[in-house]
Amino acid sequence: MGIFSHGKSEVMQIEIEEGMHVVARGKAALIVRPVDADSVEVLLLSTRQKITVGLNEIEFITVPKRSTGGSEILYLTRLESESNDQEIQLALRRHEVLSRLHRKEISVAQAAEEIGVTRSHVYKLRAKHDESMGYCTQLVRRRGNQKNSRHLDPALEKEIEAVLETFRKRAGVTFAEVWRAVQKACMSLNLKCPARKTIRNRMKSSFTREEVTRLKYGREVAAQMHDSRPGKYKATKPLEWVQTDHTLVDYEVLTDDRSDTIGRPWLTLFIDVYTRVILGYYLSLHPPSTLSVACALAHAVMPKEDFLRRLNLSGFKYPMYGPPFMVYMDNAKEYRSHKYLSSLDRAHIGYDHRPLGKKHFGGHVERLIGTMMNKVHLLSGSTMSNTVVRKRLARDRKPTQTFTEFARWFALEVMEYHSTVHSEIKKTPLQAWQDYYGPHGVVPFPPQITDAHQFRLNFxxxxxxxxxxxxxxxxxxxxxxxxxxxxxxxxxxxxxxxxxxxxxxxxxxxxxxxxxxxxxxxxxxxxxxxxxxxxxxxxSLEPGSFGDAQAAEAHSEAGRIESASIKKTRAAKKQLAAKVEYQKEFSSAEVVKKENKVAPDYSLPPKPFKGGV
Structure with a gap:
């Protein structure tokens, strides 16, 4: 059984890199290389076996802070990949013995004997021992300078800092300009100019992300991205700028038994502006709320394999995911709730709200909504987008899909959209995404969430x-x-x-x-x-209402029987009444006839009969 924290922990983002320590299928491993958009090749540290695993099969290790700092961890990772089998076997043996010593299963003397070193050397090895880092802390260290260490002349370091400071407040600066300025300063002081890579590293360590953005794209873009001031700028890569909004879908879904409609779903969308991909979405049967926004964001950030499996669409690919750098949204209350915004902060996701009354500031997501609703309008039973068009609909165009069926249909339409050439970017959104994130792209994978469950728990x-x-x-x-x-x-x-x-x-x-x-x-x-x-x-079925068609048919048949019996009863009553009246009339005529009867007079002559033949 898994046990998780209180649900308000900070969730970190991490870039997948070669040499990164992970847990793959429950075993400590090292990432070797990306295989495709959904998998990597890893080296199992226990067996030295290389296997291919999906991104959903690995867990990221949050390494505790150490006095040696992050550069030491990176150094050990690189050292491990450069070590030969003999060095690794020695480190594994030392780590195993030192782990037993750490658990107090053996003494220092026994550890020294098993490793084959002096007792004083055991103390040195134990000082480097770290259970969380594994055997790599016992690898033989390479001589020479470690990465990120600084060994330039202090005068040169001071001059580089002075040059960088002159560019700190400027805009639209290229690295080539900075590099030329450093060369000029070094020549004027008779100092040997450092390598281009050294100057680039100094810029990364000296400038904040906001300052780097201002140098490359100008103050306005930096303000938009870092100071949360609304405005328009050109996205330079995926996940840099994401827009979100809601719409009421122009379609009514049916109840599960198809006997009635239950209303129109709501759609919440997240679009990546650079690639135009639908990063995530959520279909709901309730008006927009913090719940629907959080669900759409979680769908955007996390891989989509489970989502496709639930819809029975595992044969399709939906490789777009990742935490956005900036989410741009309107001023609806669900986008301003404290719970939602604090969850974004914990996930290190920036956000901004469009200016009041300026809907065009969310133009990308508005156009996407229009595109997807045009697809919906082709469905039988679509309510269309306005009453004028709705009046022209054929009367027999009734809804045919339940909510579950519509959710599956919409997912297929999303994937069709991803594989259709976009008029603005002149390629498909899927291709635009894979040009940046993929085995042959700029970066193999999007940024990963270190603790996927904690991220979900927060939202x-x-x-x-x-x-x-x-x-x-x-x-x-x-x-x-x-x-x-x-x-x-x-x-x-x-x-x-x-x-x-x-x-x-x-x-x-x-x-x-x-x-x-x-x-x-x-x-x-x-x-x-x-x-x-x-x-x-x-x-939709009120108490006392029919639950199926058989009940309605039985009710109709019973009604027909009752109507027929009423008619028969009325006819029988009329017939009986007529008979009674007839009998009464007949009886009265006989009485009168008897009362008026006269005795014959035989003295009179007979009257001749005049009847016709």
Whole structure:
């Protein structure tokens, strides 16, 4: 069972580099090289075996601060890659013995005997020993200068600093100009000019990111990127500038049984301005909120393999992800909530809000929304974008998709958009992305989040629930784990949940978040929006209403039987009444006839019969 922190920890971003220490499939490893957009080749430190693993199979190591600093760690990483098998085997042996000494399983004398050195040398080796860094601390050190060390003449160092200071406040400066100024200063003082690489490294260490941006692109761009002042600038690489916004989708989705509509979904989008890719999005059945914004951002930052698998689209590629440098958004309350903005701060993601009343400042995302809605308008049952067009719709164009079906259809349309040539950048968004991030691009991979789960936890929505003997009830389902036993009866316990997967929740117990799964492990996983669709489907059936077509048919047939019986009854009553009246009339005629009967007079002659033949 995993145990996580309180959910407010700072999440770091990290660039994947060759020689980086990671944990691959649960084993300590070293990154050798990128293979493709989703995988790397690593060297397992325990067996020296090289294997290919996916990015979702590696964990990043957060190395504790040491007195030697970051340069020492980088040096050890490089030293490890340069060491031969004999040196590595020696380091592994020393590390194993020193680890036992650290655990007090053996004495210093025993350690000296096993390693084959003096006791005083064991103390020196133990001073370098670090369990978190592994055996590389025991590798034989190379002689010479270490990386990032400075050995220039103090007068030359002072002159370089003076030259850099003259450029610090200027704009639109190229490195070539700085390099020429340093050469000129060195020649005037009769000093040997250092290498170009040395001057470039001095600039990186002396200037802040804001100053570097101002030197390259000018004060206005630097202000936009670093001072959070709105304005327009040209993005120079992916993830540098991302825009986000919402829209109400021009389509009504059906209930799961297709008997009725449940409304129009909302769409939250994140677009990368440089490549025009849809970095992330979220479809919801509720109006825009902090929840939908956080879900869309998490979708943008994290790899998409799990997302595609849930939609049964594993055969497709969606390689775009990564933490944005700057997120540009409007002034809606969900974009200004303290929880959302503080989560961005902890993830080291910059943000800015567009000026009030100036919608064109978010032009890229607005045009993207228009493009995606044009695709929606081709669907049967689209509500279109305005009432004039809506009136011209054919009456038989009814909605045909449930929310789950629409979510899958929309994902396919997103991938089609990524592979369609964009009119502005003159290439497909996918190609623009891979030109920068990819095995043959500028950088093999986008920046990675060091702790993916902690990042998700920071953005997860939260609620309060009671712990009952049957577990925790949430979204009509129960969650249970034996770890809850001591806490049964606790009230208003904080829980967090992942809207993309409700198969487990995270419950805060004694200051730690513990994952708790479904009580019924046979239940299938479900997303928050799929749950909402089911709830809306059940709400569309009022108490006493028919649940299926058979009930309606039975009701109609019963009605027909009742109508027929009423008609028959009325006919029978009329017939009976007529018979009674007839009988009454017949009986009266007979009585009158009998009363008016006269005896025959036989004295009269007979009357001749005049009937016709």
């Amino acid at each position: 997860m929505p939260q609620e309060y629930r009671n712990i009952r003997p049957g577990g925790i009830e949430f979204k009509t389902r129960f969650y249970w784990d034996p770890v809850l036993d001591p806490f049964i009866g606790e009230k208003k316990v904080l829980i967090k949940y992942d809207p993309f997967s409700l198969k487990q929740i995270w419950v805060q117990l004694d200051g730690q978040f513990i994952p708790i799964p479904f009580a019924d492990m046979t239940l299938p996983d479900i997303t928050l929006e799929e749950h909402r669709a089911k709830v809306l489907s059940s709400q």
